Amino acid sequence: MLLNLSYTEENYIKAIYRLEQDGKPVNTNDLSEQLRTAAASVTDMLKKLKQKKIVHYKAYYGCNLTDNGRKHALMIIRRHRLWEYFLSKKLGFNWDEVHDIAEELEHVGSTSLINKLDAFLGYPRFDPHGDPIPDEQGHIIKLQNKLLSAVPLHTPVEVVQIGDQSANILELLNEKNIRIGTILEIRKRFSYDQSLEIKAGGKQITQISKELSQNILVQEHE
Amino acid sequence: MLLNLSYTEENYIKAIYRLEQDGKPVNTNDLSEQLRTAAASVTDMLKKLKQKKIVHYKAYYGCNLTDNGRKHALMIIRRHRLWEYFLSKKLGFNWDEVHDIAEELEHVGSTSLINKLDAFLGYPRFDPHGDPIPDEQGHIIKLQNKLLSAVPLHTPVEVVQIGDQSANILELLNEKNIRIGTILEIRKRFSYDQSLEIKAGGKQITQISKELSQNILVQEHE
DNA sequence: ATAAAAATTTAGACAAATCTAAAAAAAATA
DNA sequence: TATTTTTTTTAGATTTGTCTAAATTTTTAT
Structure with a gap:
């Protein structure tokens, strides 16, 4: 159902998701800063992600995730946070060491891997930083913190x-x-x-x- | 000490290690078949790996891993086999499902990740297919099977x-x-x-x- | 030993993701 | 409203890893 995406495309999706939290369109410049990538490169990638129906994009206006794009984002976040939990709770890493390693592990796409990892960990609902972990369907607990x-x-x-x-x-x-x-x-x-x-x-x-x-x-x- | 290598370079090193078992030089054609990549592409990569002192390479002759290249190969194999063990013993995958997933996980390079994983698993010496797992120093048990x-x-x-x-x-x-x-x-x-x-x-x-x-x-x- | 076959390398091109510099559009300011 | 500033896009180049087709070297067979 979800396309196979490159490592790079996944990083763009994550960054857009992060910047989008208030519903407003995401600027090319903000994205370029978030990703430490030249604005021109971001424009190119946004055109590509539009073609793949992952973002809505209009020149000079900005972008938003499509419903499909949001599903991708939630799966990437699910993978990231489950790995963080694993690294911290099973391997004994400090919570300030897990982010960078999870950043790499999150791109391994196998769905059965992540679902089995989830079961192995006992279906945790929060990662070591307190962020909620989306479930298999992409549902995520909204916190009023x-x-x-x-x-x-x-x-x-x-x-x-x-x-x-x-x-x-x-x-x-x-x-x-x-x-x-x-x-x-x-x-x-x-x-x-x-x-x-x-x-x-x-x-x-x-x-x-x-x-x-x-x-x-x-x-x-x- | 070891260079940071791309996913692709690591796959070349693994393939060369596999074909090299008897000490004889590895042919470009055999490598190209193993990697399902055109022979011309293999030639290009071998030149690059020679520059990085990972292989000895002479045109029309073939290649061999340098001592340094072999160290890289053993670390990749270590990562692969430890993940296979984890997938099989901790996550409950069948032994015929673990190879492809480990093939992706093995490229996550963090040394502390792998050493902590090794400890978590109880320092296993063989993966689920019976292949020996190299230790942190790259030592590997030779089997006379x-x-x-x-x-x-x-x-x-x-x-x-x-x-x-x-x-x-x-x-x-x-x-x-x-x-x-x-x-x-x-x-x-x-x-x-x-x-x-x-x-x-x-x-x-x-x-x-x-x-x-x-x-x-x-x-x-x- | 020479010709034919097989293996390997060179040459030139392509796709993905990136860059810088210049042009164009939108927003801010006077 | 006109002008300046900021943001964004276009144009053209670069790097990595790949390809096909042609040229070259090595091996095999006559």
Whole structure:
């Protein structure tokens, strides 16, 4: 049912999916930045993906995934997140090491491989960063998480997801002993740079920059 | 220490390693057949691999792996066989389904991935087809197995390895209930086509073609 | 030893994905 | 609205791995 796509095409689809979250069309320039590829190359690829009915594309307007394209995206994400779970839970990698390896493994396309891996792992619903794993049909749990930056003072919240997947952010969070499940509470908010002073895990006090606070997703804690 | 190679280059190295087993130089034509690629393309690639010091190559003569090339080959084989073991033992695939998937997984190059996978699997020494798995240093157990075609009549032997890895042969062996560990005994040998009549697993009588008998490796059974 | 056959390499072309530089369109600004 | 700036596309070139057809070298057979 789904076409066989090249490694490169899959990376474009993933990037479009990521940038598309609000329904608006995705710019060529934003895509070119996301993929670190010249804008001219992106234009070429978008024409190709249009031909394959993976994106809607109009010159000078931008692109969106078709229903079919979105299915592809969800399958790639499913593969990526299942491998991340495997690497972290079975092979003992740290959560800040799994992303790059999963980035390669996700392109191995066999459907039966992924479904058997899913079963082997016990049908996990979230990857080690707290992101939901789409099921075999491409259904994905929608979370109503808040950004830490939007949480009021003195309200205990639980870390449930990290927005950015770079090794850099995960290294920083490790340093501060913040991981999925950690309870946070904001003590002060500095309006000068919108940085925060928080209590992490019930005792440790630490400073959080604006950028970081916009990449930590939390839920209320009882 | 080892260079980063493309998917394609790795496939050439694997094919050369396979054809090189007896130390003699590998012909361009044999390689081109093995890889299902035009001989002219093979010539081009051999020049490139020579530049990268992966093969010794002289025009009209043939090629051999350098010591460095052989190290690469052993690492690719290590990755392939560890994935085959994982697919078969952990995910529950049949042994005739694992080869093609491992063929893709083997190109994911992370060394720490493979070493952690090895540990997770308990450092297995043989893959599901009975082939030895090279260790982290590239050491590989040399087996002195016999081809079934070379075994005398009425001598019980144990299947320890399958030479050819195609799904076709494995399907045929499944049909005949022959797998690693099965005890075989040759009952008759037909000189017309060198086919065999054998007893498999102590009771079942079945016919084996010459081709098949040259791809079943066995050891003496007590 | 010489001619015929087989194997291998060279030459030139092609497809995929990329690039830079220039042109064109859309958006922002005056 | 006219002009400038930004974004996007077109044009033409590059790299990797591939192909076919022709030329060359090696091997085989007469």
